[in-house]
Amino acid sequence: MRQKKQIKVTNYQTLMYPDLGYPYELRKSRGKSISLTIYPNNFIILRIPNRMPKNQVIEFLQERKSWVQAKFQDNKKHNPKRAEFKDGDLIPIFGKLRQVIHTKNQETKLSNTILYLNIKGIKSESGFRTRALSFLKNELLQIASPILTDALKQIGTKNYDLKIRKMRTLWGSCSSNHQISLNLGLIFCPMEVIKYVIVHEATHTKVFNHSTAFWHLLSALDKNFMKSEKWLKADRSKTLCYLL
Numbered sequence: 118m119r120q121k122k123q124i125k126v127t128n129y130q131t132l133m134y135p136d137l138g139y140p141y142e143l144r145k146s147r148g149k150s151i152s153l154t155i156y157p158n159n160f161i162i163l164r165i166p167n168r169m170p171k172n173q174v175i176e177f178l179q180e181r182k183s184w185v186q187a188k189f190q191d192n193k194k195h196n197p198k199r200a201e202f203k204d205g206d207l208i209p210i211f212g213k214l215r216q217v218i219h220t221k222n223q224e225t226k227l228s229n230t231i232l233y234l235n236i237k238g239i240k241s242e243s244g245f246r247t248r249a250l251s252f253l254k255n256e257l258l259q260i261a262s263p264i265l266t267d268a269l270k271q272i273g274t275k276n277y278d279l280k281i282r283k284m285r286t287l288w289g290s291c292s293s294n295h296q297i298s299l300n301l302g303l304i305f306c307p308m309e310v311i312k313y314v315i316v317h318e319a320t321h322t323k324v325f326n327h328s329t330a331f332w333h334l335l336s337a338l339d340k341n342f343m344k345s346e347k348w349l350k351a352d353r354s355k356t357l358c359y360l361l
């Protein structure tokens with residue numbers, strides 16, 4: 118949900134962790150410190166300063182090897198699995214646990230407790246997921262568009278494009294070229310959290326940082342934002358495990 122990265126990342130690369138074989142993303146930046154982050158979905162980022170010698174980086178990775186391995190296994194064991202949308206699966210969708218029911222003679226639709234998934238023409242199991250995500254992406258767009266339009270109107274900014282895409286760590290982003298992106302993973306979040314993320318990004322069209330002015334404007338638009346913020350902090354990228 119940051120407007121801009123504080124440190125400009127100059128380079129991205131996906132590499133394998135020595136001896137463990139877990140993929141990690143190497144990000145070189147103009148910053149001065151080295152850091153390693155493992156998200157609950159086992160997405161690993163190593164951030165290093167631009168000119169750090171290779172042997173120093175390898176040494177750093179070696180030192181943290183057993184910590185990384187333990188964390189990785191722990192995440193795998195305790196965090197939600199990727200949603201596959203198989204017949205009978207229980208998945209939280211827009212904040213309610215719904216059962217996936219495969220059908221061939223009715224349209225894909227959401228009821229209070231069920232996601233009816235039309236599986237006509239689907240040839241492999243991965244097709245269930247593709248079809249369900251594309252349906253839910255459109256549902257999210259239908260939900261998000263009016264909320265965003267309304268928020269922008271209240272803030273007094275306009276001409277922002279709304280895009281929904283898969284993101285590995287952020288719930289939403291607001292870019293200087295007038296685009297607001299929402300994470301597709303929001304389909305697994307409660308409605309008030311979806312609203313909060315949209316209003317949060319909309320607020321960034323006016324205030325680009327997280328200053329007092331930002332939170333002040335945000336709270337005028339979403340009085341219950343603290344509750345959603347807490348929800349995201351607690352369940353955060355655990356929820357993204359369903360997506361990634």
Ligand SMILES: [Zn+2]
Nearest residue numbers: 118119120317
């Ligand atoms: Zn933000």
